Amino acid sequence: MGEKGESSKSAMLKHAEEEELNTKRLKTVEGEESNMVEETENIKLKTSDEIIFEVEPSIVKEMVTIQTFIEDNNNETSIPIPLPNVTSNTLRRILEFKARGFDEEFVKTLGMDEVFELILAANYLNMKTLLDILTKIIADFIKNKSVEFVRKFFNIVNDFTPEEEAKIREENAWAFEGFECDD
Amino acid sequence: METQDKISALPDEVLGHILSFLSTQEAISTSLVSKRWQPLWLSIPILDLDDITFIQNGKSYSSFFNFAFGSLLARNVQQPLKLARLRFNSCGYDNNFPYSHFKIWVNAVIQRGLEHLQIEMPRPFELPNIILNCKTLVVLKLYRFRVNALGLVHLPALKTLHLDNFTMLETWHLAKVLHECPILEDLRANNMFFYNKSDVVEFQIMPKLVKAEIKVNFRFEIPLKVASNVEYLRFFIKPDTECFPVFHNLIHLEVSFWFVVRWNLVFEMIKHCPKLQTFVLFLPLESFPPMVWTFPQIVPECISSKLRRCTIMNYKGKKYELQFAKYILQNSRALQSMTIHNKRVRNTYFANPQDKIRILQELAMCPKSSTTCKILFKS
Numbered sequence: 001m002g003e004k005g006e007s008s009k010s011a012m013l014k015h016a017e018e019e020e021l022n023t024k025r026l027k028t029v030e031g032e033e034s035n036m037v038e039e040t041e042n043i044k045l046k047t048s049d050e051i052i053f054e055v056e057p058s059i060v061k062e063m064v065t066i067q068t069f070i071e072d073n074n075n076e077t078s079i080p081i082p083l084p085n086v087t088s089n090t091l092r093r094i095l096e097f098k099a100r101g102f103d104e105e106f107v108k109t110l111g112m113d114e115v116f117e118l119i120l121a122a123n124y125l126n127m128k129t130l131l132d133i134l135t136k137i138i139a140d141f142i143k144n145k146s147v148e149f150v151r152k153f154f155n156i157v158n159d160f161t162p163e164e165e166a167k168i169r170e171e172n173a174w175a176f177e178g179f180e181c182d183d
Numbered sequence: 184m185e186t187q188d189k190i191s192a193l194p195d196e197v198l199g200h201i202l203s204f205l206s207t208q209e210a211i212s213t214s215l216v217s218k219r220w221q222p223l224w225l226s227i228p229i230l231d232l233d234d235i236t237f238i239q240n241g242k243s244y245s246s247f248f249n250f251a252f253g254s255l256l257a258r259n260v261q262q263p264l265k266l267a268r269l270r271f272n273s274c275g276y277d278n279n280f281p282y283s284h285f286k287i288w289v290n291a292v293i294q295r296g297l298e299h300l301q302i303e304m305p306r307p308f309e310l311p312n313i314i315l316n317c318k319t320l321v322v323l324k325l326y327r328f329r330v331n332a333l334g335l336v337h338l339p340a341l342k343t344l345h346l347d348n349f350t351m352l353e354t355w356h357l358a359k360v361l362h363e364c365p366i367l368e369d370l371r372a373n374n375m376f377f378y379n380k381s382d383v384v385e386f387q388i389m390p391k392l393v394k395a396e397i398k399v400n401f402r403f404e405i406p407l408k409v410a411s412n413v414e415y416l417r418f419f420i421k422p423d424t425e426c427f428p429v430f431h432n433l434i435h436l437e438v439s440f441w442f443v444v445r446w447n448l449v450f451e452m453i454k455h456c457p458k459l460q461t462f463v464l465f466l467p468l469e470s471f472p473p474m475v476w477t478f479p480q481i482v483p484e485c486i487s488s489k490l491r492r493c494t495i496m497n498y499k500g501k502k503y504e505l506q507f508a509k510y511i512l513q514n515s516r517a518l519q520s521m522t523i524h525n526k527r528v529r530n531t532y533f534a535n536p537q538d539k540i541r542i543l544q545e546l547a548m549c550p551k552s553s554t555t556c557k558i559l560f561k562s
Contacts, residue, residue, distance in 0.1 A: 112191060120193070123197050135203075139203075150216055151217070158216070158217055159217050159219070168214065169215070172211060175212075176212070177237075177250065
């Protein structure tokens with residue numbers, strides 16, 4: 001992975017790719033030998049800031065948006081595929097995250113802004129595993145927290161008037177009965 | 184620092200995705216955050232209800248059911264529900280569980296195209312029939328129910344069925360349910376009890392089953408042939424087992440014994456798993472006098488050439504346990520790891536640390552057939 005690959009890098013990448021595939025197979029048939037020859041052709045992706053990345057096909061398979069695009073275009077992979085909504089920094093982070101086996105602890109070291117960029121990119125690229133992990137991390141910030149805490153934490157402006165807010169509480173009283181209203 | 188509200192700028196489906204990890208109660212409370220957030224919880228196709236906060240705040244079941252019905256009925260009836268999780272804690276103090284309300288709620292939820300249903304009851308109640316007659320269900324996980332009478336069963340889309348602490352009047356009830364799940368891939372029958380063993384019970388092979396976990400009251404059994412196609416199997420071996428089917432696809436096997444390890448049955452079972460790669464043995468927690476056993480001279484083919492991982496749970500360092508570990512180490516050419524779990528329950532199984540070291544040494548010094556094998560200890 002990385003910019004502008006060479007043939008020796010391709011061989012290394014293929015090895016790394018096979019290692020990844022092997023660890024992924026834990027859930028299904030453990031270590032069954034595959035007789036198929038793996039595609040070594042890396043796929044070129046061009047980010048919004050015009051940088052071209054060469055990415056292994058196994059990683060691109062997780063980017064359902066791109067994978068679908070490739071399949072719809074007769075598997076034409078010689079031209080770089082444009083990603084107008086993804087910057088090079090974001091794509092680099094995604095590849096880094098993937099290389100670390102989607103380690104959640106790594107995400108927690110990133111700033112909130114960057115996490116949101118990753119979420120938007122994962123959503124655009126339709127990367128289910130990545131999106132699940134990132135959205136769950138955000139959900140954990142909201143879990144068991146008061147409404148006021150959530151507003152402060154995410155810098156959300158409360159645009160309800162006190163009357164509007166009271167009305168919602170009253171109409172949904174059945175929902176708020178389960179716990180003490182703490183704000 | 185940044186004062187921008189980036190989260191509200193995320194598209195609806197992403198915010199919905201975030202909220203889908205919260206319980207329904209928490210998701211509804213986010214409707215107070217701002218106007219942007221107000222309608223979001225209604226679009227999540229998930230209901231995740233837990234009565235614990237109601238119990239902790241001294242509320243009754245009827246209060247909880249107000250909430251359960253409100254969460255359901257506030258939504259657009261056309262909008263499908265994908266997942267419903269309903270959890271009643273067993274410490275619910277109110278003995279007046281409104282079973283009829285519960286049944287109505289389940290009925291309403293199932294009819295919204297439900298794909299995933301998970302219910303945990305406070306005490307065993309009769310399973311509403313409609314749950315077993317739903318053409319959209321893909322995942323069904325039920326905890327603490329009983330079945331006295333079986334109605335129409337039709338689960339054409341079901342791939343996962345987990346029954347825990349489940350009682351059925353007759354063994355044929357279960358056979359019938361399994362028969363009506365033609366594409367089932369994952370079966371768990373854990374702590375299942377039956378009252379009557381039916382004379383004529385037709386349990387059939389489940390062709391699509393990939394994973395099975397079976398623990399049934401030891402007076403009854405589910406014939407192993409049901410799971411003969413699986414890749415993963417965990418079960419209790421009954422001491423009176425006479426024969427095993429061949430498990431052509433089995434790669435991962437976990438076996439337990441009720442009281443005493445029957446080593447003959449362990450080997451018999453392993454011999455019927457030609458592709459076995461991972462083997463886990465759960466030794467009984469209590470120590471009973473072991474049966475006398477001589478390990479086979481002719482090593483089963485899968486032990487010598489296919490086995491990669493072996494784990495022994497509740498290891499106490501007893502004679503046959505150690506012999507088994509050594510037997511595997513000495514004969515498994517493809518072995519990558521031998522893991523010994525010494526479970527500490529109140530007092531450690533080992534009399535003193537010296538014992539533990541001695542056992543570690545014995546295993547470490549044992550000749551190994553596989554050059555890449557690692558020995559791991561966990562307590």
